[in-house]
């Protein structure tokens with residue numbers, strides 16, 4: 321792993337952390353506001369269906385969470401297990417993207433259904 | 434006069450063990466005095482290193498009762514209660530040559546790798562510039578550079594850092610403390626190369642900011658903050674595209 325890629329991952333992890341900090345807050349406030357007075361599944365779907373801004377927000381949320389988590393796990397694995405090198409980095413990148421895709425698929429389900 | 438029980442690690446790169454010695458206990462004695470007594474009076478072949486005896490040269494560091502310290506400025510009574518034994522080992526995280534003497538080459542090689550050499554801006558060949566630079570003592574950069582400049586290269590911080598133990602490539606606190614003083618040196622022309630050299634997994638981005646280095650540095654320097662400064666600088670330089 322060269323120094324530049326290591327630095328970029330660090331920057332990516334910090335930037336995703338900043339975004340996640342705000343996103344988690346938005347997410348929680350949204351839930352609290354939406355749920356006031358009770359809410360059914362049908363109502364939720366009614367609101368999320370076709371809401372492009374919400375879809376974009378949750379897709380970005382999932383992407384940030386996936387990358388942030390994978391980079392963190394990569395660092396732990398490097399230090400504790402000695403898993404270093406390009407192969408491992410690619411594997412972690414893959415894990416990050418797959419995790420993100422699960423989240424994006426869920427958001428897509430709410431958007432398109 | 435009582436005696437002081439001392440366990441000294443004897444051996445070489447292949448391995449070794451503690452051996453016990455009894456040294457006359459004095460009211461005022463440093464750990465280095467104790468080691469010297471053993472070598473002069475008991476074991477002429479005991480290998481250890483020192484030069485200045487006054488905390489300037491950085492060559493006498495060893496691990497004393499579980500902590501890396503400069504031995505010439507460490508009084509026995511500060512590390513061992515009356516009647517307690519002294520355990521003296523070579524510095525951790527460095528190859529042992531023999532007994533208490535470690536090979537400092539990896540430590541200084543990393544200074545070089547971290548860009549520890551001053552590169553005059555107006556004299557790229559390393560010559561002394563014809564004109565003096567004016568650096569206001571109160572400027573922020575001057576104060577940052579001043580904060581780290583008194584490093585004596587003793588390796589105490591390096592021996593106290595877990596990341597060095599986990600990742601043999603990690604540059605370590607002293608090398609990056611040096612790099613940070615030069616990043617803040619307005620006369621220096623190698624800022625970019627140096628920042629690239631200290632970034633990534635072998636550099637500042639692996640530091641956990643646990644501050645053992647800062648706590649143990651006998652000169653009261655703060656390598657941990659220096660590394661945080663490097664991270665901050667690299668973060669903004671990366672975001673604004675000042676570094677690729």
Ligand code: SF4
Nearest residue numbers: 594640641643644646
């Ligand atoms: S602050 Fe960083 S360099 Fe200092 S001991 Fe901790 S991990 Fe090592």
Ligand code: SF4
Nearest residue numbers: 584585587588590650
């Ligand atoms: S920073 Fe402090 S502990 Fe580390 S080498 Fe320099 S003087 Fe020694």
Ligand code: FES
Nearest residue numbers: 486490491493505
């Ligand atoms: S002998 Fe020089 S610093 Fe201890």
